[in-house]
Amino acid sequence: MAKNLTTRKEDYSKWYNELVVKADLAENSAVRGCMVIKPYGYAIWEKMQAQLDKMFKETGHQNAYFPLFVPKSLFEAEEKNAEGFAKECAIVTHYRLKNDPDNKGKLIVDPEAKLEEELVVRPTSEAIIWNTYKGWIQSYRDLPILVNQWANVVRWEMRTRLFLRTAEFLWQEGHTAHATKAEALAETEQMNDIYAEFAENFMAMPVIKGRKTESERFAGAEETYCIEAMMQDGKALQAGTSHFLGQNFAKAFDVKFATKEGSLDHVWATSWGVSTRLMGALIMTHSDDNGLVLPPNLAPIQVVIVPIYKGEEQLEQISVVANELAKELRGQGISVKYDDRDTQKPGWKFAQYELQGVPVRIAIGPKDLEKGSVELARRDTLSKEFVAQKDVVEKVKGLMIEIQENLHQKALTFRNEYITPVNDFESFKEVLKSKGGFISAHWDGTAETENKIKELTKATIRLIPFDSEKEEGTCVYTGKPSAGRVLFAKAY
Amino acid sequence: MAKNLTTRKEDYSKWYNELVVKADLAENSAVRGCMVIKPYGYAIWEKMQAQLDKMFKETGHQNAYFPLFVPKSLFEAEEKNAEGFAKECAIVTHYRLKNDPDNKGKLIVDPEAKLEEELVVRPTSEAIIWNTYKGWIQSYRDLPILVNQWANVVRWEMRTRLFLRTAEFLWQEGHTAHATKAEALAETEQMNDIYAEFAENFMAMPVIKGRKTESERFAGAEETYCIEAMMQDGKALQAGTSHFLGQNFAKAFDVKFATKEGSLDHVWATSWGVSTRLMGALIMTHSDDNGLVLPPNLAPIQVVIVPIYKGEEQLEQISVVANELAKELRGQGISVKYDDRDTQKPGWKFAQYELQGVPVRIAIGPKDLEKGSVELARRDTLSKEFVAQKDVVEKVKGLMIEIQENLHQKALTFRNEYITPVNDFESFKEVLKSKGGFISAHWDGTAETENKIKELTKATIRLIPFDSEKEEGTCVYTGKPSAGRVLFAKAY
Numbered sequence: 001m002a003k004n005l006t007t008r009k010e011d012y013s014k015w016y017n018e019l020v021v022k023a024d025l026a027e028n029s030a031v032r033g034c035m036v037i038k039p040y041g042y043a044i045w046e047k048m049q050a051q052l053d054k055m056f057k058e059t060g061h062q063n064a065y066f067p068l069f070v071p072k073s074l075f076e077a078e079e080k081n082a083e084g085f086a087k088e089c090a091i092v093t094h095y096r097l098k099n100d101p102d103n104k105g106k107l108i109v110d111p112e113a114k115l116e117e118e119l120v121v122r123p124t125s126e127a128i129i130w131n132t133y134k135g136w137i138q139s140y141r142d143l144p145i146l147v148n149q150w151a152n153v154v155r156w157e158m159r160t161r162l163f164l165r166t167a168e169f170l171w172q173e174g175h176t177a178h179a180t181k182a183e184a185l186a187e188t189e190q191m192n193d194i195y196a197e198f199a200e201n202f203m204a205m206p207v208i209k210g211r212k213t214e215s216e217r218f219a220g221a222e223e224t225y226c227i228e229a230m231m232q233d234g235k236a237l238q239a240g241t242s243h244f245l246g247q248n249f250a251k252a253f254d255v256k257f258a259t260k261e262g263s264l265d266h267v268w269a270t271s272w273g274v275s276t277r278l279m280g281a282l283i284m285t286h287s288d289d290n291g292l293v294l295p296p297n298l299a300p301i302q303v304v305i306v307p308i309y310k311g312e313e314q315l316e317q318i319s320v321v322a323n324e325l326a327k328e329l330r331g332q333g334i335s336v337k338y339d340d341r342d343t344q345k346p347g348w349k350f351a352q353y354e355l356q357g358v359p360v361r362i363a364i365g366p367k368d369l370e371k372g373s374v375e376l377a378r379r380d381t382l383s384k385e386f387v388a389q390k391d392v393v394e395k396v397k398g399l400m401i402e403i404q405e406n407l408h409q410k411a412l413t414f415r416n417e418y419i420t421p422v423n424d425f426e427s428f429k430e431v432l433k434s435k436g437g438f439i440s441a442h443w444d445g446t447a448e449t450e451n452k453i454k455e456l457t458k459a460t461i462r463l464i465p466f467d468s469e470k471e472e473g474t475c476v477y478t479g480k481p482s483a484g485r486v487l488f489a490k491a492y
Numbered sequence: 493m494a495k496n497l498t499t500r501k502e503d504y505s506k507w508y509n510e511l512v513v514k515a516d517l518a519e520n521s522a523v524r525g526c527m528v529i530k531p532y533g534y535a536i537w538e539k540m541q542a543q544l545d546k547m548f549k550e551t552g553h554q555n556a557y558f559p560l561f562v563p564k565s566l567f568e569a570e571e572k573n574a575e576g577f578a579k580e581c582a583i584v585t586h587y588r589l590k591n592d593p594d595n596k597g598k599l600i601v602d603p604e605a606k607l608e609e610e611l612v613v614r615p616t617s618e619a620i621i622w623n624t625y626k627g628w629i630q631s632y633r634d635l636p637i638l639v640n641q642w643a644n645v646v647r648w649e650m651r652t653r654l655f656l657r658t659a660e661f662l663w664q665e666g667h668t669a670h671a672t673k674a675e676a677l678a679e680t681e682q683m684n685d686i687y688a689e690f691a692e693n694f695m696a697m698p699v700i701k702g703r704k705t706e707s708e709r710f711a712g713a714e715e716t717y718c719i720e721a722m723m724q725d726g727k728a729l730q731a732g733t734s735h736f737l738g739q740n741f742a743k744a745f746d747v748k749f750a751t752k753e754g755s756l757d758h759v760w761a762t763s764w765g766v767s768t769r770l771m772g773a774l775i776m777t778h779s780d781d782n783g784l785v786l787p788p789n790l791a792p793i794q795v796v797i798v799p800i801y802k803g804e805e806q807l808e809q810i811s812v813v814a815n816e817l818a819k820e821l822r823g824q825g826i827s828v829k830y831d832d833r834d835t836q837k838p839g840w841k842f843a844q845y846e847l848q849g850v851p852v853r854i855a856i857g858p859k860d861l862e863k864g865s866v867e868l869a870r871r872d873t874l875s876k877e878f879v880a881q882k883d884v885v886e887k888v889k890g891l892m893i894e895i896q897e898n899l900h901q902k903a904l905t906f907r908n909e910y911i912t913p914v915n916d917f918e919s920f921k922e923v924l925k926s927k928g929g930f931i932s933a934h935w936d937g938t939a940e941t942e943n944k945i946k947e948l949t950k951a952t953i954r955l956i957p958f959d960s961e962k963e964e965g966t967c968v969y970t971g972k973p974s975a976g977r978v979l980f981a982k983a984y
């Protein structure tokens with residue numbers, strides 16, 4: 001069906017941009033690099049939030065809220081973190097506008113309302129939070145602190161794309177404080193596992209878990225764990241990160257605690273986050289040339305019912321069946337929309353819900369009334385079948401699971417095909433060019449080689465997988481010894 | 493019980509500030525005027541959010557997200573709105589920090605990274621939203637738009653107080669677009685009614701509904717409806733507002749739609765919001781000299797169970813009963829915390845949960861095991877009684893309703909005693925001074941008189957109640973004719 005959507009083959013990037021806008025997920029705003037998340041897109045994000053929030057709470061975390069602004073003097077306290085974010089942050093310098101004396105009806109910044117200290121709009125909240133934790137932590141009894149925040153952050157990116165890279169984005173950031181290194185490391189791993197579980201079971205998106213190389217780590221972290229996914233164009237996408245921060249922030253903000261034994265120690269920290277970037281990952285993992293494809297577990301509308309009718313009387317008859325069906329489905333916890341608007345034709349509605357990725361569409365026409373059936377269409381396979389009305393609820397219940405699994409399986413098969421082991425640099429370049437995807441290769445462990453490969457190919461080490469087998473080998477670029485394979489890819 | 497809390501009689505304002513901090517609700521941050529909302533405080537806010545969000549969705553609203561920043565040229569487009577907020581807004585002028593060449597390890601604003609156009613951190617989002625709606629609305633088919641946003645906003649207040657007035661605060665802001673004036677007015681009223689319903693049924697806080705005078709209206713509104721509550725110190729608190737914006741923003745941003753009849757019309761607008769200020773209202777409505785008092789409908793912990801024991805063996809026996817009880821209560825949808833920490837004594841725990849306003853406390857000691865009973869304490873009445881273990885669940889279920897009603901009734905009685913009708917200005921001043929509260933008086937309808945009274949007494953017209961009887965009278969200050977009473981008060 002033609003929806004004037006550029007196909008993925010024609011131009012993947014254009015396809016993505018068009019899809020986000022046409023499926024009513026988000027759009028660019030009047031503010032450079034900032035997006036408007038439209039109601040349909042936001043409803044998907046709310047589903048993500050609800051599930052993640054549940055998983056965080058089940059593992060003992062509580063939500064809190066910290067200020068949007070970070071005074072410059074706090075921002076610069078942890079040097080590496082500051083260095084990592086200084087180049088891309090929005091800075092508040094004044095707190096008042098006044099009437100422009102030369103231009104009636106216009107406003108100018110009031111030069112007399114200059115702040116004594118500039119405020120950085122948070123690009124991440126370690127600084128303001130650790131400055132706060134200093135007041136919360138005196139003894140081991142105050143630990144652990146397991147706090148999460150749902151918030152907006154700002155990073156002044158020069159090249160932005162809806163969801164994937166925006167100047168302002170929404171995210172959650174967990175910030176935990178622990179008495180021991182082991183406990184902090186376990187937390188770092190636990191949260192990375194939670195992200196992986198969420199990606200696999202809710203987004204139906206296969207991910208690989210592992211650690212970042214030193215040069216790809218979060219600024220200020222001693223270790224960054226991550227989950228990486230593979231998009232349909234062969235580019236990788238970092239979908240979540242969990243950082244072991246060591247005692248860096250505790251030292252920068254002088255946060256010590258009295259141990260059980262009575263000594264004073266710096267506190268151990270983690271931070272972890274996922275953002276509205278996941279929306280981009282979700283879209284690019286499953287969608288096709290007809291539009292969005294949503295896994296049932298995150299679809300705001302799981303089933304849409306469209307009446308096919310001529311005249312009021314037919315609509316009334318169909319509505320009796322449709323409303324009863326909707327009610328039964330809702331009773332099973334399935335979200336249903338019955339779209340009986342008379343301002344749009346059925347064909348328009350079909351196209352719209354296909355574009356918006358609604359997993360199951362049910363159409364009911366006069367013939368279905370006669371036969372006691374409905375027409376049921378799956379978005380993932382684009383297949384249609386007639387189902388007896390009495391069987392629809394069971395059928396749909398099964399489909400919610402089946403579609404979820406099918407999408408995951410399809411994405412997994414695709415992803416696995418896009419992991420290519422290579423053993424020499426010519427093959428490396430060749431595979432990267434012809435196919436893309438993850439390239440599994442030996443690396444000598446130096447930042448120098450990593451940078452050189454990046455320079456030559458634009459591929460970076462996405463992660464050192466946790467589950468990679470120990471395998472002696474030689475670096476694909478330098479020939480020096482290597483203890484195991486890492487995954488390279490071009491990435492979003 | 494002494495918790496080192498200043499009493500309300502000694503110093504109401506100090507009592508409030510201490511309570512907010514000691515009950516772990518919020519604290520001041522390193523950023524002037526911005527607060528940290530601590531996990532316990534945030535958990536109450538989450539309960540408020542969940543309920544309001546449900547009520548918004550039940551009335552057909554959807555959530556969305558719009559940028560944090562408003563370009564100055566958009567900010568100034570609706571003149572009255574701009575004028576109202578220009579004096580108190582944070583302004584982003586630069587997008588990069590760089591190393592301070594004179595001071596190693598320090599950062600300075602990079603003068604080369606100056607924005608072409610300054611960005612205002614949203615104090616409210618009408619401007620950015622109506623600039624967006626321009627692209628969403630072409631025809632009557634696109635209307636109504638019923639959108640809400642949960643967000644942070646910044647108003648550079650000079651005198652701040654935790655929850656009540658902070659430079660950054662959290663809120664929701666609804667922004668709707670309609671084809672007709674009547675529809676927009678109905679929406680304005682509906683949302684004000686929802687706020688009132690929420691305040692009464694969930695916060696157990698009685699409110700009066702009405703409209704603001706012209707000088708107290710939202711900047712850019714043609715009509716502001718509000719709910720006003722009465723605090724224990726005799727000062728009023730505006731708890732929610734709903735604005736009929738007429739066609740002001742549609743005109744400022746040129747948003748027109750094709751009517752069914754084919755003509756072009758400007759769109760009609762409303763906006764409405766409540767904020768973390770409600771936390772302040774909740775605290776000041778119910779709490780006492782022992783600390784916070786929470787209505788069960790908003791309490792993050794509705795029941796706390798504290799074991800009274802000596803030694804491990806006793807704790808184990810008590811825990812069997814406590815865990816079973818907790819499980820049964822949770823099965824009834826009641827949130828329970830079983831606090832068996834051995835790092836704190838029972839007395840400390842009792843004081844802590846009293847301070848934090850947990851509605852019901854259950855203590856179980858060795859004697860209770862023998863007698864098959866528990867000690868049950870109510871936070872609202874500070875009364876205690878022994879209850880047979882087999883009756884606890886039913887008892888607690890009943891108490892959740894009873895305490896909620898009791899708090900509402902108590903607050904209502906208090907509030908009603910604090911509405912004093914007066915008919916002359918001497919009495920006006922006398923009542924305001926000796927008692928405070930709402931003063932119900934005739935007013936001649938002019939801004940001049942309103943301002944004069946404010947100047948002389950610091951009391952403002954809080955609202956013109958919707959349900960006030962028509963009553964001919966003469967203005968309490970000028971003696972000129974008046975058509976009905978309005979409510980004056982000093983206010984937060």
